[in-house]
Amino acid sequence: MEPILQVQHLTHTYGVDTPFERSAVEDMNFDIQDGEFVGIIGHTGSGKSTLIQHLNGLLKPTSGRILFSGRDIWAQPKKIRDVRFQVGLVFQYPEYQLFEETVYKDIAFGPANMGKTGAELDRCIRNAAEFVGLQPQYLDRSPFELSGGQKRRVALAGVIAMEPRVLVLDEPSAGLDPEGRESLLRNIRDYHHKTGGTVILVSHSMEEIARNVDRILVLKSAHVLMDGAPGEVFSRSEELLAAGLDVPQITRVAMALRRRGVLVSPAVYTVEELERELLALRKGGAGC
Amino acid sequence: MSTMLQTEKLEYSYPALEEGEEQTRALRGVDLTIEKGSFVVVLGHNGSGKSTLAKHFNAILLPMGGKVWVEGMDTVDETRLLDIRRRVGMVFQNPDNQIVSNVVEEDVAFAPENLGVPTEEIRRRVDDALGAVGMSEFARHAPHLLSGGQKQRIAIAGVIAMEPACIVLDEATAMLDPVGRQEVLTTARRLNREKRITIVLITHHMNEAEDADRVIVMDNGKIAMDGTPQEVFARVEEIEAIGLTVPDTVQLLYDLRRNGVDVPLSALTVDECADAVAAALK
């Protein structure tokens, strides 16, 4: 099957011909398959934000190209808006983009820009609100009287309502408390499960990425440093740490255990996995 | 040790936004004493009252019931307002919204300028404060070009320049990336250790409580738990009932114990946890 997104030799340089010239993304290459749940992790300044703004054509590559369903998104620059409807991008702290009088109208902004009207528009809005866990009675309220977490859900619904084939989320849980974070991520997992759409999750938190995605892209100074399943990536924890990136606390416990002669797998990254391995070890070693 | 901050039956409610709605009771009788020189972490989810509590520590909010004392000064006493604010510095969540000037050192000088400190003394304090947060080389930079963690360190320097006895970090790490968060935490710990400044760190990141002297968990406007990090995090069920999570290390130990492995719940850090598990398996 053809990948939904292909990034080919993507380079983006800011401030060309000035003393501040700097490549935020340099010769990046990767494919994303339809229906994948991909995590992107990297430091501030590793090129994450620049990369994701290329996926929906907000930024234009300095060189290289992005293919959506096999077609270069910049083949017809006039149709770039269509790409934005197909690749929905939710920015960091998206609640700061709300502007309408009611939640309903705000969620409608995207799909209405697509030309949707009437019952179709209404369906999109209500579906999106349900996906992010917003009760229908909120739809008529002003978004500005909601709590921070609810505002963020409204903003997220505003992008989901466009029914994009790829949903890109930049730090969707930033600043939320543990409960808010977990329930928002549960909504995103359910969304992925129910729609079968492609989801790209950008995060600083290794724990958050580890618990949710099928595949991780690790970025470092404008390049892809690693690309693989969470187990594969975290089994290279030493490299991650050397690159100045964090690894999940549980992986660090596993590393510390290995140093103490308890031979658990280096690829564990959740509490449940490590617990299972340790219990198995105990049973295996019960004879001694 | 003497007392830095003290509250007694502290109550506070936010007024109702619209008529007919109930006012929100943010604090429902908080009794708390914070010793000088301690490093206290206040945990709680959004709406637990932790930020409301913080804002009482330097008279941004005044109690609606009960009392708050800062080094023995009643915060309701308007004549002592500047003295209170000078002793308890605040660092807030959004780094951009607390920087006043477009030159770093001018910003750090803001508080001593307000206090009428003589010029030479301001210069000394600014240089000291920037040194204390490790930002000396950025003295002449424009703050908006710095990273989030650097901006928060500038904000901390701006507070240190008042030579306070206590710094309250009101969710000051919430908007930062892991690197920035670490920068702020390391700075706070160093100030606590080297300058004996009392630190009150308000947060919802459990891991930031790891090496505090004392952890206070707020829930529903009241203090739900209070003790050393080891004591507090050992109460896994209670913490989860409040809607918070324990660090993964404690979660692992807790799950292992339920499966009959004899490990203590008090091993918070990665190394302590690995030691405990390795010992139990041997």
Next chain:
Amino acid sequence: MLKDITLGQYFPGNTPAHRLDPRTKLLLVVLYIVGVFSAKFVISYGVMILTLIVCARISKVGARAMLRGLKPVLIIIIFTGLLNMFFTPGDPLLSFWIFHISRQGLRLAVFMVLRIMLLITGTFLLTYTTSPIRLTDGLEQLLNWMKRIHVPVHELAMMMSIALRFIPTLIEETDKIMSAQKARGADFESGNLFQRARAMLPILVPLFISAFRRADELAVAMECRCYHGGEGRTKLSPLRYAGRDYFALAAGVCLTAGVMVLGYFGF
């Protein structure tokens, strides 16, 4: 795009011009403006141009940077030039169709264009060599006497410096909000004037809300740092006149007086 706008136009440096007290520079600019308006003919204009070149040299500001400063007002300059050239009556020099260029017109046009260019580049030299915060300080001090007639000089200066501080932050924020709305298919480029103005709402509403929130938070943060108005405030770097300031001011006064005299005698 938006980020490329450089406001304030301050270029850090350590030239004698940078070291001058901002009050001195403000007064010098006033003197220079008086001088430019007093200049009548070739010699006095020559003196003013020479003065500017010397000052630019001292400030180490390149010719290209100076000319770039003129770019935003280029249209005004051209328009003024053309207007004076074509609509000044006098001895005809050249005429075609309905346009007539007179000798007086040509001369007036040249002088008017020169005058505008000198005024603008002269003022730019001030902002090139003075940081906005020092400029605000200088203004506050110079206008201090107005406190007696109840003009809130300190408050105005504080507002100005906070505005300068937040311009880059708000520009960055505008950029972000624009990108976020574009990601939802907002279209800022097509449609008639009314439609375009309407299309700005999704940017302006969040921007205003955010600006108010910032103002709120900043006010609390300032209070926490013991701000209580201008009373009893001291300064990290107070303004002090030095020998060079007196020298520069004396030179400025002499020059302006000289140009006025030249003008009076018709040079």
